[in-house]
Amino acid sequence: MKPTVAGFTRALCLVAVVAAVGLLPWLSGRDPALTVLRARSAEQEPTEEALDAVRRDLGLDAGPLSLLGKWAGGLLRGDLGTSWVSGTDVLPSVTAGLQVSLALMGVALAVAVLLAAALVAPVLVRGRGSAGAFAAMLAAVPEFLLATVALLVCGVWLGWLPTSGWQGPENMVLPAIALGVPAGGLLGRLVADALPAVLDERWVELWRGAGVSRARISGAALRRVLPPLVPQFGMAAVGLTGGAVAVETVFAVPGIGRTALGAAKSQDLPLLQGSVLALLLLGLVTGAVAALVRRRLLGPALRDAGLALPPARPGRTHPAIPLTLFTVLAVTIGWGLLRDPYAVNTAARLAAPSPTHPLGTDGLGRDVLARLGHGAASTVGTAAAVCLLSLLVGLALGFLPGIAAGAADIANALPPVIVGILVAAAAGPGTGGAALAVALISWPPLAAHAAALVQEVRASAFLTAGRAIGATPWWILTRHVLPSVAGPVARHALLRLPGIALALASLGFLGLGAQPPAPEWGLLLDESRAYLERAPWAALAPAVALALLAALAVSGAAYTSGRSRVRKAAPALKKVPVAV
Incomplete structure (x- = not known):
């Protein structure tokens, strides 16, 4: 039964992805004829007659379903069609x-x-x-x-x-x-x-x-x-x-x-x-x-x-390590939040770090520390929201492994940047679109982890004993299964937080996420690329922040995992007699 459900879900998701790509001109709300006309000839006036000619040439006047069907028919013959721009x-x-x-x-x-x-x-x-x-x-x-x-x-x-x-x-x-x-x-x-x-x-x-x-x-x-x-x-x-x-x-x-x-x-x-x-x-x-x-x-x-x-x-992590990393990040971000990230001072552009500008300035003379601090809300805050959403979806689909397996195959086959391209083409670039793109494909590892834990807990002896004494399914689910699954999967989600933040930064770097003048970390890296040789501090600040976030996630997860093992072992140790 499960392979059939998984296969049906896989085919359904594949059709949905292909259909979404085919319907992009109509999903975006923008006129593709205008974009194609400008790509072919930037000097030509976009008159109604010229746009109608482009629509007839591309087959857009026949409607989305006709165009999608024509493309699918050509695909079966090994023909991917003709480029609208180059011909x-x-x-x-x-x-x-x-x-x-x-x-x-x-x-x-x-x-x-x-x-x-x-x-x-x-x-x-x-x-x-x-x-x-x-x-x-x-x-x-x-x-x-x-x-x-x-x-x-x-x-x-x-x-x-x-x-x-x-x-x-x-x-x-x-x-x-x-x-x-x-x-x-x-x-x-x-x-x-x-x-x-x-x-x-x-x-x-x-x-x-x-x-x-x-x-x-x-x-x-x-x-x-x-x-x-x-x-x-x-x-x-x-x-x-x-x-x-x-x-x-x-x-x-x-x-x-x-x-x-x-x-x-x-x-x-x-x-x-x-x-x-x-x-x-x-x-x-x-x-x-x-x-x-x-x-x-x-x-x-x-x-x-x-x-x-x-x-x-x-490996065992001393509590001072995550505490130190968190303190460094928190102090840096908090210090940046006290400063103005949009104040332009062209006289101080590309200034080196100094008491006035602790992390230097960018190409417009804006304070890098201020932009780093205010960008944390866009980068880390959005990543945390996506991580939480992925955790909830993963926990829910962990109880539906047949459906999750088929959808996960398609989600795993699409990198975040490609999904970001599709979402940006449909809804336009922005923080919300980038977050949606990353959320669509970040849940499969968590769902697979949750499904394995659910299977393991359901097969345990104490649940069999609980059923034998008349425990209800709801009691077993809320008091035993979910508590046993949620903790490890939550630590797994925490470990994926830096990767999600990096995916959001990548979309920002490509212009598919937050737009200028927003102080998003990926956008900061993109803006500083042109003058990296003269002012490397503008790029190093968000890069080091991402690296510290990754180290904090790993050390924090290791520490909480170790504390969890100690708490689980403590009741058992109390019952073990000590030989003198």
């Missing part, structure tokens, strides 16, 4: 962009795996997590900022590598590093957090007692850890392809993400449809490959039963 076939443009993005994804994924291995190696040696906070800070480094710094240092100052274009393998190096470092931090954190619990399992102790080498134990522990995490690796690969729009923009790489962004801005519907469809199919194929790799890693003995990891146990 060329869409399929070659999509194929070329996809080839570039796949090549970049492969090199970036290699960089990510190498970095993740370097972060995991100390955990294998010590047997305890020690790279979680550092890996989370790497994962929170904005790809577009890393790309800009790499372009400036390695391309402009040192002249080691080309700064734009796609002519040879040397053009891959800087974009791959910019994409691979944050992805490697994310993957390294996932593995480093899961390894300590695995290394404390009984079989590891037995192997050590039998004299098995450390290398063999480490290999077996990694094989034990990887199967449940393979889907996360697949999602990271999808993000490297569709989420590379900002990096492709910085380095002028003609990838599929940059193609989709350009098509959305020019309202070139056929090209946008083809690009989104290619990214969607790539995500679905990547998910299928990840599932196949997971089955191969499990082997035939565990393939049907599956294999669940014990709860992740990040």
Whole structure:
């Protein structure tokens, strides 16, 4: 029954995404004929006769359903249509962009795996997590900022590598590093957090007692850890392809993400449809490959039963660490809130940090500290709201795994930037549209986590005893199931807060989120990119704030997780006799 429900939900969500793309000109409320006319000829007057001619040429006069049906019919024949702007076939443009993005994804994924291995190696040696906070800070480094710094240092100052274009393998190096470092931090954190619990399992102790080498134990522990995490690796690969729009923009790489962004801005519907469809199919194929790799890693003995990891146990965190990070962020944001973020002083533009301007000024002479503080409400506040919404949706869908699985496949196949492009094309750029875009695809990991916990709690012996003595389903749900599920999933959601904030910052950097002069952190990074060489403090301030937010989330979750384990263990310890 569940595979049927999941398949129906998957097909329904796929149709909904394709239909939404096809109906974008009518959902946006803007006249696509005017946009296409300006793209074709900026000098031509937008008279009614000229607009009618464009509508007839594009088939817009036939209505949305007719245009969507015509495109779907051509799709079955392998025809993605003709570009509204250039008049060329869409399929070659999509194929070329996809080839570039796949090549970049492969090199970036290699960089990510190498970095993740370097972060995991100390955990294998010590047997305890020690790279979680550092890996989370790497994962929170904005790809577009890393790309800009790499372009400036390695391309402009040192002249080691080309700064734009796609002519040879040397053009891959800087974009791959910019994409691979944050992805490697994310993957390294996932593995480093899961390894300590695995290394404390009984079989590891037995192997050590039998004299098995450390290398063999480490290999077996990694094989034990990887199967449940393979889907996360697949999602990271999808993000490297569709989420590379900002990096492709910085380095002028003609990838599929940059193609989709350009098509959305020019309202070139056929090209946008083809690009989104290619990214969607790539995500679905990547998910299928990840599932196949997971089955191969499990082997035939565990393939049907599956294999669940014990709860992740990040390294112990002293309470002073999250308290210090929170204090630094709170004081900085609070200090910035006391200052005016919109006051322009051209005489003090690009001023270095000083007592008057502790974090310097930007290109218009506005105080960076003030804009950082006021931007926290837009960035962190919006991220917290999206995180809370994702938590509620994940908890609700955790009780409906059949429906959640099908919808999650489609949500996982669409990176935040691509959904942001679709939402911005329909509703226009803004903070609300960016938040909606991120919320639409940030719930699947939480729903999967909640579903696994619900299944585990429902199968526990104490619930069976409760049913036997006549406990009602509502009592069991509210007193046992929800309390057991909500805590771990809430800590999981907290760990995803920096990623959500980074996704919102990425949309702001691309002009799909908050608009000037709003002091949103992603927009601050975009505005400071032009003068990064002269005034790096304007870009470093929001970047460091994002990194501190990631470290705070990881250390706070580790500390609360440790306190939770102590509280659960305390009643049991009271009953254990102490030998003297």
